[in-house]
Amino acid sequence: MEFHRIRYFLEVARTGNFSRAAEWANISQPSLSQQISKLEDEVGESLFVRARDGVTLSEFGKSFLPHAKAIMEEVESARDFVDRSGRQLVGPIRIGAIPTIAPYLLPDLLKKIAARYPSARFELFEETTDALIDRLRTGAIDFAVMSPPTKVDRDTEQLSLQHDELLLTLPKDHPLCNLKQIDLKQLKGERLVLLQEAHCLSRQSEGFCKASGLKADVTIRSSQIDTLLGMVELGLGFTFTPKMAVNYHKHRKVIFRSLKQKPYLRDICLYWMRRRTLTASQQAIVECLK
Amino acid sequence: MEFHRIRYFLEVARTGNFSRAAEWANISQPSLSQQISKLEDEVGESLFVRARDGVTLSEFGKSFLPHAKAIMEEVESARDFVDRSGRQLVGPIRIGAIPTIAPYLLPDLLKKIAARYPSARFELFEETTDALIDRLRTGAIDFAVMSPPTKVDRDTEQLSLQHDELLLTLPKDHPLCNLKQIDLKQLKGERLVLLQEAHCLSRQSEGFCKASGLKADVTIRSSQIDTLLGMVELGLGFTFTPKMAVNYHKHRKVIFRSLKQKPYLRDICLYWMRRRTLTASQQAIVECLK
DNA sequence: ACGTCGTATAGGTATAGCCTATATCTTAAA
DNA sequence: TTTAAGATATAGGCTATACCTATACGACGT
Numbered sequence: 001m002e003f004h005r006i007r008y009f010l011e012v013a014r015t016g017n018f019s020r021a022a023e024w025a026n027i028s029q030p031s032l033s034q035q036i037s038k039l040e041d042e043v044g045e046s047l048f049v050r051a052r053d054g055v056t057l058s059e060f061g062k063s064f065l066p067h068a069k070a071i072m073e074e075v076e077s078a079r080d081f082v083d084r085s086g087r088q089l090v091g092p093i094r095i096g097a098i099p100t101i102a103p104y105l106l107p108d109l110l111k112k113i114a115a116r117y118p119s120a121r122f123e124l125f126e127e128t129t130d131a132l133i134d135r136l137r138t139g140a141i142d143f144a145v146m147s148p149p150t151k152v153d154r155d156t157e158q159l160s161l162q163h164d165e166l167l168l169t170l171p172k173d174h175p176l177c178n179l180k181q182i183d184l185k186q187l188k189g190e191r192l193v194l195l196q197e198a199h200c201l202s203r204q205s206e207g208f209c210k211a212s213g214l215k216a217d218v219t220i221r222s223s224q225i226d227t228l229l230g231m232v233e234l235g236l237g238f239t240f241t242p243k244m245a246v247n248y249h250k251h252r253k254v255i256f257r258s259l260k261q262k263p264y265l266r267d268i269c270l271y272w273m274r275r276r277t278l279t280a281s282q283q284a285i286v287e288c289l290k
Numbered sequence: 291m292e293f294h295r296i297r298y299f300l301e302v303a304r305t306g307n308f309s310r311a312a313e314w315a316n317i318s319q320p321s322l323s324q325q326i327s328k329l330e331d332e333v334g335e336s337l338f339v340r341a342r343d344g345v346t347l348s349e350f351g352k353s354f355l356p357h358a359k360a361i362m363e364e365v366e367s368a369r370d371f372v373d374r375s376g377r378q379l380v381g382p383i384r385i386g387a388i389p390t391i392a393p394y395l396l397p398d399l400l401k402k403i404a405a406r407y408p409s410a411r412f413e414l415f416e417e418t419t420d421a422l423i424d425r426l427r428t429g430a431i432d433f434a435v436m437s438p439p440t441k442v443d444r445d446t447e448q449l450s451l452q453h454d455e456l457l458l459t460l461p462k463d464h465p466l467c468n469l470k471q472i473d474l475k476q477l478k479g480e481r482l483v484l485l486q487e488a489h490c491l492s493r494q495s496e497g498f499c500k501a502s503g504l505k506a507d508v509t510i511r512s513s514q515i516d517t518l519l520g521m522v523e524l525g526l527g528f529t530f531t532p533k534m535a536v537n538y539h540k541h542r543k544v545i546f547r548s549l550k551q552k553p554y555l556r557d558i559c560l561y562w563m564r565r566r567t568l569t570a571s572q573q574a575i576v577e578c579l580k
Numbered sequence: 581a582c583g584t585c586g587t588a589t590a591g592g593t594a595t596a597g598c599c600t601a602t603a604t605c606t607t608a609a610a
Numbered sequence: 611t612t613t614a615a616g617a618t619a620t621a622g623g624c625t626a627t628a629c630c631t632a633t634a635c636g637a638c639g640t
Contacts, residue, residue: 001365003293004597018618031598033619038596043372049429050618052606058429059381067368074364075291078357082333091349139339139348153636294628308587321629323588328627340587342637582640589634596627603620610613 003075005039006068008032009047013065016054093285096125096132097145100201100225101268104244105145105161109289116288128198136273142282144271147200155274159289163265166205166240167256171232177255184212184259191237192216196223201266205240208264229254240264293365295329296358298322299337303355306344383575386415386422387435390491390515391558394534395435395451399579406578418488426563433575434561437490445564449579453555456495456530457546461522467545474502474549481527482506486513491556495530498554519544532556 011021012032022032040047047061057065085091093113097106106124114120125132125141132144133152145161152158168182176182192209194202202221209216219237222228226249228239233253241249246256270289272282301311302322312322330337337351347355375381383403387396396414404410415422415431422434423442435451442448458472466472482499484492492511499506509527512518516539518529523543531539536546560579 001293001369003291028599030619045375049427051428056429060375063375063381064368064371067364067371071361071364071368074357074361078354078361079291081354081357085335085350085353091353137339138341139346318630319587
């Protein structure tokens with residue numbers, strides 16, 4: 001009951017002529033004869049009456065015809081579905097991003113994609129790197145926007161979108177603010193306020209300090225940048241803020257300073273699973289962002 | 291979009307496990323992996339998300355699932371139909387017979403078949419030999435009951451059912467009725483009344499006369515045996531009647547005489563087309579009557 | 581570190597679908 | 611009657627593919 005035989009059967013039924021049907025089916029007449037024969041063997045009865053003046057459906061063939069048509073219709077319908085989802089995006093594009101990136105980068109990103117695919121719908125997830133990696137693996141999201149280092153599987157693709165500088169963040173009245181250049185070591189003894197450890201920004205900040213020879217004393221951890229800035233304003237410590245977030249926090253009573261002599265840049269990458277084939281959404285976006 | 295791949299897809303979707311699905315599908319796990327891969331290539335997207343803890347449908351796979359199920363259902367339905375028609379007769383058994391046989395033989399024949407296949411329905415056609423042969427060829431009937439000689443195609447099968455004697459039929463008061471044995475030649479000069487030429491009984495009767503050295507003078511042709519007997523009763527000529535018809539005409543004022551020294555027997559055969567495969571009806575009947 | 585479970589890959593085989601060439605019939609034309 | 615044309619079926623060969631076994635690979639649990 002293979003599908004191509006059903007197709008051939010319908011062609012012969014339609015044209016009433018093996019040779020003509022073979023042309024429509026894009027195979028040779030003998031091949032078509034063969035396949036009809038096999039279908040007849042399979043169903044156990046003749047489907048056609050071969051007469052000198054063309055081929056007609058046998059009684060059994062007539063009864064079988066609606067079944068064949070029904071199969072054909074369902075296959076057509078499935079094929080249509082496949083075609084449609086190949087051309088236009090079907091289903092939402094599901095994007096995850098870490099919280100320290102999402103609010104600042106995703107709006108632009110989505111705008112860019114929407115400009116190219118007006119019909120695109122989106123579903124956004126803001127979670128920590130590990131959670132996003134898991135969602136990628138289970139297929140719950142199509143993309144994740146995260147910052148290396150990441151413990152992703154080998155079959156994960158990644159595309160660097162941009163670099164973002166981490167800016168030293170001090171209370172506005174901090175004595176170091178007057179200096180042209182600040183060396184991290186000058187902050188020795190100062191307290192550091194950071195995000196929860198699950199956030200990569202906090203790990204990156206700590207790593208940065210350590211690399212600069214500063215043994216920072218993390219006294220407070222919070223889960224939002226906004227909260228951290230409040231702490232800094234009150235002089236409870238210093239922190240690091242992604243540069244892309246600065247515009248959203250201009251009114252705060254803190255200053256953001258680049259460490260010119262040794263700026264700390266973190267990479268922001270787009271991740272997706274390298275599956276057998278990309279989803280249509282994935283192809284579209286990767287294309288769009290490259 | 292071949293059917294077996296749809297089947298495999300559904301098995302994997304159901305079990306969420308390639309190895310398990312392969313068992314259900316009665317193929318090896320690598321073969322199944324391969325076929326799923328090919329289906330994925332065909333539709334252009336991954337159908338499953340392969341994770342450590344089993345296989346889940348991808349978003350696209352979820353959307354594709356109902357289509358696959360629909361195809362499967364139609365195929366099942368078609369298969370059911372084929373199976374049903376293999377077991378029990380579907381559609382009527384279409385039997386044709388020549389008019390000089392039909393009323394006398396078909397009732398018995400049908401009764402015999404019906405005894406074995408109580409659900410059988412019948413469609414009967416009474417026509418001349420040539421018309422029946424044509425209907426056989428076009429598949430309009432499954433069987434024809436006729437009397438040789440017949441100009442059938444090479445691919446026509448035939449099974450002798452019985453022999454029927456043609457009885458000389460004379461008016462009750464005919465002088466020859468007193469004789470123990472009648473020789474056809476004694477009818478020299480008598481008129482012969484026969485069916486229309488299209489009826490094989492008439493051709494056979496004429497042939498019989500000729501073979502016996504009697505040049506018969508056919509003055510009247512009619513299309514029914516009943517009418518012929520009326521003619522004979524009125525002394526308008528003699529004729530020949532199939533023995534199997536005699537019981538239905540006992541009350542007529544004619545006598546039926548066997549030509550003992552040289553009885554004329556005509557063969558009554560069942561004909562059907564030897565197609566690639568017999569219809570279920572045909573198989574049933576041939577089996578039943580052999 | 582090692583075996584287990586699950587999927588993918590590699591390599592080989594047999595079959596099935598396709599092709600061309602040709603046979604077989606039938607009908608129409610010469 | 612022969613010939614040509616138009617149809618389907620058969621024969622033989624090629625290729626693609628669906629299948630197999632063996633094995634690799636990766637993740638997990640012991």
